[in-house]
Amino acid sequence: MTPEEAWRALDLDLADYLAKKGQKPSCRAGCFACCFGLVTLSRLEGEALLPHLTEAQRGRILQEGPGRLALLAQGKEEADFPSRFFRSRxxxxxxxxxxxxxxxxxxxxxxxxxxxxxxxxxxxxxLAPKGHFLPVPWRMAHRKMEALWEEEERRYGFVVIGEMVSLLYLLLQGLPPGRQEVEALLEAWGVLGGRWGFQLIPL
Ligand code: SF4
Known part of the structure; x- marks a missing residue:
């Protein structure tokens, strides 16, 4: 499965699920509160996204990447790091x-x-109450992520998962091919492992 196939399949599955359940998301264009949160993805999704970036978007990734990596290095062990990041808007x-x-x-x-x-x-x-974000759509997205991780492992021998801006920045810089070099690079940035740092699979 490619990322493009996973994106399409998830959109179709979600539309089908929501129609069957009679659920109407209140998410709308122009509503973007969730876009202050930490977004995680794996290398394959990052590689599929990169060719579509405008020059301005690439520029913003290059500008913000080192700062995100530094934040991640500082906060990756802290239980409340994502919520603190979210509240920092x-x-x-x-x-x-x-x-x-x-x-x-x-x-x-x-x-x-x-x-x-x-x-x-x-x-x-x-402070969204429990259940505010629909649990089943999230699980459906997670299953597609897992399918992509399997594909990434087949292609590269290992999977790299991390915060979106940081990972896109590293991809733009050129992620080395071997697992040991990737591990060394992530160690050098201080972002490997921990609760919220980059994960390499298999561990
Ligand atoms: S990529 Fe960024 S702007 Fe787009 S939906 Fe995700 S968080 Fe929001």
Whole structure:
């Protein structure tokens, strides 16, 4: 399965599931509270996204990448790192005038985060109640991620999973081919392992 196939399949599966359940997500164009969160993806999705970036988007990744890596290095062991990051309201570099600038190529993690509740509860300071984000769509997205990880392992021998901006930055710099070199690179940035740092699979 390619990332493009996984994106299409998830969109179709989600539409089918939501129609059968009679659930109508309240997610709308121009609603972007969730775009302040940490987004994680693996190398294959990153590689599929990169060719579609505009010069300006590539520029923002190159500009923001080192800062994200440094933040990750500082916070990767801390239990509340993602919620602190969310509340810092640091927008995704692809958020452009309230819209996703890479919408057709956005990661599975973005596609699977849906709510049928009050969009105001998605805001970083709102502390969304349990169940606010629909659990089944998220699990469906996760299953597609796992299928891509299997494909990535077949292709490269190992899987690299990490925060989106950091991983795209490293891909733009040129990720080395071998696992040991990738491990050394991630160690050098201080972002390998921990609760929220990069993961290599198999571990
Ligand atoms: S990739 Fe698009 S949908 Fe995902 S966080 Fe960024 S702006 Fe939002």
């Amino acid at each position: 640091t927008p995704c570099p692809f958020l452009e005038e309230g819209l996703c600038g890479v919408y057709p190529y956005r990661p599975l993690a973005c596609r699977g985060l849906l709510t049928a509740g009050d969009p105001a509860l998605c805001a970083p300071e709102a």
